[in-house]
Amino acid sequence: MKIKINFLPLSILIVVFLHSTLYSQGLAERKWANSAKIELISADNYETTIKVSISDFDMNDVQTQRGIAKKLILKNAYPFIEKDAPELLKVSVSVAIPFGAEMEAEVISKQYTDFQNILVAPSKGNLTRDINPSSVPYNFGKIYQLNEFYPNKLTELQSPYIMRDITGQALSVYPFQYNPQTKVLRVFNELIIKIKPSSSSNILASNKQINKVDSEFEKIYLKHFINYPFLKTKYTPVSENGKMLIICPDMFMSAIQPLVDWRRISGTPTEVVDISTIGATTTAIKNYISNYYNTNGLTYVILVGDAPQIPTFTVSGGGSDNTYSYLVGNDHYPDIFVGRISAENITHVQTQVQKILSYEIYPQSNDGWLNRGIGIASQEGPGDNNEYDYQHVRSMRQDLLNYEYVSMSELYEGNQGGMDANGDPTAAMVSDEVNNGASIILYTGHGSNTSWGTTGFSNTNINSLTNYNKWPFIWAVACVNGNFTSTTCFAEAWLRATNNGQPTGAIATLMSTINQSWNPPMCGQDEMVDILTEQVNGNIKRSFGAISMHGCMKMNDVYGTQGDEMTDTWNIFGDPSLFVRTDTAKTMNISHSNIALLGATSVQIQCNTNDAKVTLSINGNAIASEFVVNNNAVLNFSPLTQLDSIKVALRGITQLQGRVLETYGIGSQLGGKLLASITAIPTLTSPPPVVNNGAEYPYQIPYPNWVKVDLRQFKLTADKSFVVQFPVGAAYPATNRVMCTYYPSDASYHSFAYQSTNNPPRWVYYSVSGRDGYIFLFLIRAYVSSPGTNIEGPIEILPSAFSLEQNYPNPFNPETIISYSLPKQSRVQIKIFDITGKEIRTLIDEERAAGKYNILWDSRNNLGQKVSSGIYIYKIIADNFVQTKKMVLAK
Structure with missing residues (x-):
């Protein structure tokens, strides 16, 4: 009653x-x-x-x-x-x-x-x-x-x-x-x-005054400390991006690199260190992490390898990766988020990295699987809140349905009504639900090293799953599901799973290495779901590590030392920085300038998704990262000094994540790349003559130093003239006007006639805007002489050698970009082959001028049909240059 x-x-x-x-x-x-x-x-x-x-x-x-x-x-x-x-x-x-x-x-x-x-x-x-x-x-x-x-x-x-x-x-x-x-x-x-x-x-x-706060931890502070809003008002700390440290054996370095690259260009500063340089003991590893935290700042740590490769602490008889996270004070409240990509071989690492990249960059959400969940529970208890296990999971299920979830299966022992079928659920039922697709699994019940007590679902069943590209994250309250130090445990099986060479299983799990108690972990699991469903006011945090560990912190508050023991041994398997998904991905709409000038120090981006993180990177290194506020982000960076590409990457919450756009800053390099010589009346007077408006100056740029702008890609029509103004310099208030006329690409040169009121000896940037808004930079070292006729020379830095770049992203689904460079005009042929050597697609077979190019492959063959997942080879033949590279299509 x-x-x-x-x-x-x-x-x-x-x-x-x-x-x-x-x-x-x-x-x-x-x-x-x-x-x-x-x-x-x-x-x-x-x-x-x-x-x-x-x-x-x-x-x-x-x-x-x-x-x-x-x-x-x-x-x-x-x-x-x-x-x-x-x-x-x-x-x-x-x-x-x-x-x-x-x-x-x-x-x-x-x-x-x-x-x-x-x-x-x-x-x-x-x-x-x-x-x-x-x-x-x-x-x-x-x-x-x-x-x-x-x-x-x-x-x-x-x-x-x-x-x-x-x-x-x-x-x-x-x-x-x-x-x-x-x-x-x-x-x-x-x-x-x-x-x-x-x-x-x-x-x-x-x-103490807080000047900078990690963005993930600030959200924890807002909920965890009832008086933190006062501190935030008093000190107004600046939110900053968390850093990641990956500790990895040399044998797994190449396999983990794609994740490192993605983390860097998407706004998480990431460093990888070989375990051999640290020392393969728990004391050496923790000391290294602690020193790194104190010196550089740190939010995430990923341990790559199983217990023999990266050892773990032993606490209460079980493995404790979370002990690595206790860096400040003598307590059991994590100061960073630690996860393990458990692997015994390279394939295990590649599988988990491929899942993470596909999950974040190209989520497959067309059938609504992200809005579905799975709840599994025993009928034993009661535990926390005086709930039996199935009542506990049913309560969390209702929270999810009140949020973004459309359905959540009920697999409970006994006859519990609702959506729960009569009798006990089976392993086959779990397989059917997972294969159908679900973004979350909540389990509360008994467990073993390799299975769940309710349903008997085991490692063997995991290895038979076919949930391609539909990988759930799992919060399990159960005994020893995460006991990775003794055997290939249940958690490891979920993360390493493949079927026919394609990743299956789960994207991340939180599972214990010891026998869990009844009440404390139920309290922690409740808090995780409350945070996930944004019931906790002002506490929207979406990384798997932050949500999981904040649940443990709540458990510690409530149950004291009885919670501490659970926190110690409730380990994260997977990447703790992973943004978990609970809804169908939506397209981000962004806008920004299509070019950044040499010397630029900021870029403004408009985006329809607030709280998304925008990151700019050059050559795989982030130069700026900010969160979108009021649909706007201004990213500041050191002055751009050379011609290169800027990648723009966004990570949102439920929106589509990934590389949104790649823009190229077109301009000449500083330091005298262009050498100008005077062809008429070369004698300078001293002091230089005063140049009247309308005077013309001759410059001839020798052919080997030409740089070229390919105006065709910007849809400028022949004989289209355009004008731009540019400043001469602070000491000279006059404004130069450059009259530019476009010539077809088969012309031997482009001519630019201009007029000037003052032109002292100095480096001068000439900016030319086309009608489509694209900007081209001309950098000339100008030595004033006597009147002449014109400037001759196309503008653009030519590649110095043939090259074929690694496709990006890789793995990919369904599209990827292949970049290549030509130092001279050449006939170019790029083809795609499957792993057996069979030709799949010809991407290009034509004459191309010298330059740098990008070409997209949409995973279709020459007949326009989608090809299956797997490893593919792409090959370039240009002049006498031949090169091949591998790429992975993951569906």
Whole structure:
């Protein structure tokens, strides 16, 4: 039986006190009571005042040796799990505190209601998931012999901890107290509490000033520390992009490189280090990570390899990669996010890298699989929130359906109604759901090294999956699913899975290396789903590592050391920086200038997706990265000094992610690439003559130094004239006008006649705008002489050698770009072959002028048909130059 308790006006409450036997007769049943509320009243450098309020709560009946007893239920409140003591509820909240301060909590106001004749059931303790709570009897311990209220305090401050930039402390509030002898349940429906330094506290500083904050961690701070909004208002820290460190054996370096390249050009500064240069011990690795964090700043770490290649700590009998993340303070709150790409061979690495790139750059979402989920649970319990496993998963399922999900299967033990079929679910049912496509799997139940207890779904079943390009992420509450130090565990099987050479399985998982307990991980899993579905105000964070570890931090706040043990051993398998997907990808609309001038220091980009990260890169190195705010981003960088291409990459949330556009800055290099010589009246006067408006100057650029602009690609028509103004320099206020006339590409040269009011000896940039808005730069070292006729010479830097570049992206689906360069006019032939050598497609077979070119392959053959996934060869023949390269089409 479930009953609901409402707090009534004071005049009625007196009746409840006097006639306590009346309350149970007219109370309605409900699934959830209102949540316990925690509000920030005020905050300053040293003190924080909060209010905890409870408007109602529920009670469930349970059978004990003393008869029917009550278990309390209230959302956002959590049970005591002290064995044989009354199982009351507590509320937890973290506050940022002054560094070095010893804090105390003072109750400055309270209101309570007493309920008579209540037998509160005892706790069964913190059971592990290899024990069914229903099989453990209730035992009334020594506390039931005391004639006093338990607990005998209203608040308790847990041990301080440091989370990266912030010193924090969790406050436990006990709004429920119980006297076992009088059977009085006292409920504090309002408590106002001040957290302040104790009189004996030796404060080294107030909350330290924060100048820069990692963007992922700032979102954690906003939710985790109730008083962080005050700190943010006071200091206004600048959000910055997190850095990534990848620790990898030499044997896997080439396989991990495509992920490194993508992380760099998409805005995550990434460095790779060989494990042999660090030392293959946990102490050496952690010391290296710690030093890197303190020297460079760090947000993500990826360990590439299995336990023999990259060792892990042993905590509570299981592997603990998260111990690498505890860098500041002596606590169990991660300061960075650590994930493992577990691999025993190169294929394992290539498989996982291919999945990550395809998932982020070219997500396959045309059949709605991203809006589907899978829920799997036992019928055992109860655990956190007094929920049985299936009730717990069903509650999270509802959160997902209220968000962006259209459907979520229910695979529960027993007959639980709803979408759950009668009887126990099977491994075949799981396979069918995964193959059909789902973006998330939530599992709560028993587990083993290689399987889930509910359904019996195992490594063997994973290896038979055919969910190509439909890879879910998984949060599993289960025993030893992630025990990678002993065997090829369940988590590793999900990440390494392939079928017919194509990646299947999962994109990322969070699984434990030890027997998990019942309550704490359910609390953590709840928080992960709340963050994913954006229920936590102001806490939109979408990387798998950030969501997973923030769930663990909540668990630590609520369950203290019992949560710490779970955090230590709940490991991330996959890339912790992965942006998880919950909805069909949408196209990003962006606009920006089609060229950046030499010497430019900024680019402005408009985008229809706020909070997307925009990154500019040159030659694989990011030069600027910013988030889109109000559909706009201004990216600042050091002055551009040479001709090159700028790649523009965007990473969004549900929008399509990937390289959006590639633009080429067309111009001459500084440093005298062009050498000008005077062909008429070469004698200079001293001082230089004053040049009158309309005078003409002759320059002839010798052929070997010509640079050429191919105007054909910009659709300028023959004999089309155009004009542009450009400044001479600060010391000369005059403005030059350049009259330019386009000549067809078969002309031997292009002529530009111009007029000038003043032209001192200096480097001069001549900018010429075509009618389509493209800009071309002409850099000439001008020595003033006497009148002449014209400037001759096409403009563009020619390649110095033939080359064929690696396609990008690679792996790809469905399109990729192949770049090549010609130092002179040549007949060019580029063809695609399959792995057997059969010709698939001819991309080009024609004469081309010297220059740099890009050509797109859309994964179709010469008949216009889509080709299958696999490895393909592309080959160039130009003049006497022949070269081949490999690429991977991944569907």
